[in-house]
Amino acid sequence: MDKQPSKATKLGINTRLAHGGYDPRDYHGFVNPPVVHASTVLFPDAETMASNKQKYTYATHGTPTTDALCRAIDELEGSVGTLLVPSGLVAVTLPLLAFLAPGDHLLMVDCCYGNTRHFCNTMLKQYGIEVEYYDPLIGAGIESLIKPNTRVVFTESPGSNTFEVQDIPAIVEKAHAAGAIVMMDNTWATPIYFKALDYGVDISIHAATKYPSGHSDILMGTVSANDKCFKKLDAAYTALGLCVGGDDAYQILRGLRTMGLRMERHAQNAIEIAKWLESQEGVIEVLHPALESHAGHALWKRDFCGAGGVFSIVINGGTKQAHAFLNALRIFGLGYSWGGYESLALHVHLGGRVITGKDYAGPVIRLQIGLEDTADLIADIENALAAMKAA
Ligand SMILES: Cc1ncc(COP(=O)(O)O)c(C=O)c1O
Structure with missing residues (x-):
C-alpha cells in the first residue's frame, strides 16, 4: 500500500494543505476565502426559488466558507x-445515528473515546441498538463477533489514552x-498520517478541535x-439541522494551512520525550505506538506514515503519586483535549471499559506534547517525577 501521497494526487502533503479547497x-x-456570515440567502425570482437549482439556498446547507473547508x-x-x-x-454521534436503527447491532472498539462510550451506553441503548464492545487487538477475529444484524464496526486507532493499534484492513475485510460498514475515529493521526478511506474505511471521523x-x-x-455512504450520512445531517458557523470554519481552514508543519513538530517532540521517558526511574511503561517497545509498533509502521503528539505513561505508585506528578508540572497545563500548541497532562480514568481496562501497574498519565522546546518540557517532567517519588 502506497502510504503517502494519496492515490488521488501526486502533490506533496504540505502543498495540498497550503492550497486545498479554495482557488483565490x-x-x-484574495489568498483566503471570504468569511460568509449567513442564515438567509436571497433568490432573484420565484421561478429560481421554486426550481431548487440555486447553488446556495440557506446557510445550514453550506456557504462559500464552509464549502472551502469541506473541499x-x-x-x-x-x-x-x-x-x-x-x-x-x-462527528462520532452523527454517523452512528445515521446508520443504526432499532434492532441493529454495533461493534464498538473498547478503547474508544470516553464520550463515545457514554453515547453508546445511553442514547443508542435508549433507541434499541445493541452495543457490543470488542478487543482492539482482535483483527480478523472480528468475524466471530459479526451477527446478521451487525450494521457498523466502529474503530479508533490508536485507542484513546491507551494507544492500542488496530489492524484496520483486516477488520474492514471481514x-x-x-x-x-466501517467507521473510524482517526483524530490522532489526521488524514496526513493515516489515510482511512484508502484502507477501506467507509467513514472517517475527526475532532477538528485537535x-x-x-x-x-x-x-x-x-x-x-x-461514495457508498455519503448520501445517507448527508440526509441525516440535514434532518438533524447540523451546521457550523462561518468564523469557525474559516479558523479550521486557516489551521489546515500549517497543520503539516505543526504535526511534524508535535510528532518529533513527542517521540523524543517518549524515548527519554522509557529510561526514567518511576516510569513503568510508555504507551506510544512509534516506540519499538510498543505492542502495536509493527502495525503502526505498516499502515501509518507518522504519529500524533499525544501518548501516555504508566507511573509507579497510586493516585497520590499521580496527583503529585500533575501538581508539580509548570509548563504542562492540566486540561482536557489535545492537539493545541501547548502541552497538557491528565490522569486517565479507564472506568467503563470492559476489555482493555487491564491492570496497568500504576496510574496512567496522558501527555499531550505541544510545540514548546523539548529541553523545557523534559525539565518540567523531571521535576514532576521527583515530586511523584517524594509523595
Ligand atoms: C479521539 C477523540 N475523538 C473525539 C473527541 C471529541 O472531540 P471534541 O472535544 O471536539 O468533542 C475527542 C476529544 O478529546 C477525542 O480525543
Whole structure:
C-alpha cells in the first residue's frame, strides 16, 4: 500500500494543505476565502426559488466558507463528501445515528473515546441498538463477533489514552464481507498520517478541535465518507439541522494551512520525550505506538506514515503519586483535549471499559506534547517525577 501521497494526487502533503479547497481566482485573487456570515440567502425570482437549482439556498446547507473547508478535507481524505459538525463528539454521534436503527447491532472498539462510550451506553441503548464492545487487538477475529444484524464496526486507532493499534484492513475485510460498514475515529493521526478511506474505511471521523484547529480555541468535528455512504450520512445531517458557523470554519481552514508543519513538530517532540521517558526511574511503561517497545509498533509502521503528539505513561505508585506528578508540572497545563500548541497532562480514568481496562501497574498519565522546546518540557517532567517519588 502506497502510504503517502494519496492515490488521488501526486502533490506533496504540505502543498495540498497550503492550497486545498479554495482557488483565490474564485474571489478577486484574495489568498483566503471570504468569511460568509449567513442564515438567509436571497433568490432573484420565484421561478429560481421554486426550481431548487440555486447553488446556495440557506446557510445550514453550506456557504462559500464552509464549502472551502469541506473541499480541502475531501482532498486530504479522498472522500466524496465531508460534513462539518459543532464538535468532535458530534462527528462520532452523527454517523452512528445515521446508520443504526432499532434492532441493529454495533461493534464498538473498547478503547474508544470516553464520550463515545457514554453515547453508546445511553442514547443508542435508549433507541434499541445493541452495543457490543470488542478487543482492539482482535483483527480478523472480528468475524466471530459479526451477527446478521451487525450494521457498523466502529474503530479508533490508536485507542484513546491507551494507544492500542488496530489492524484496520483486516477488520474492514471481514466487516465488508458481512455487509457492515466501517467507521473510524482517526483524530490522532489526521488524514496526513493515516489515510482511512484508502484502507477501506467507509467513514472517517475527526475532532477538528485537535490538530486542524491547533490552538485550543475552536470546537469542530468533520465526517468524511466514500461514495457508498455519503448520501445517507448527508440526509441525516440535514434532518438533524447540523451546521457550523462561518468564523469557525474559516479558523479550521486557516489551521489546515500549517497543520503539516505543526504535526511534524508535535510528532518529533513527542517521540523524543517518549524515548527519554522509557529510561526514567518511576516510569513503568510508555504507551506510544512509534516506540519499538510498543505492542502495536509493527502495525503502526505498516499502515501509518507518522504519529500524533499525544501518548501516555504508566507511573509507579497510586493516585497520590499521580496527583503529585500533575501538581508539580509548570509548563504542562492540566486540561482536557489535545492537539493545541501547548502541552497538557491528565490522569486517565479507564472506568467503563470492559476489555482493555487491564491492570496497568500504576496510574496512567496522558501527555499531550505541544510545540514548546523539548529541553523545557523534559525539565518540567523531571521535576514532576521527583515530586511523584517524594509523595
Ligand atoms: C479521539 C477523540 N475523538 C473525539 C473527541 C471529541 O472531540 P471534541 O472535544 O471536539 O468533542 C475527542 C476529544 O478529546 C477525542 O480525543
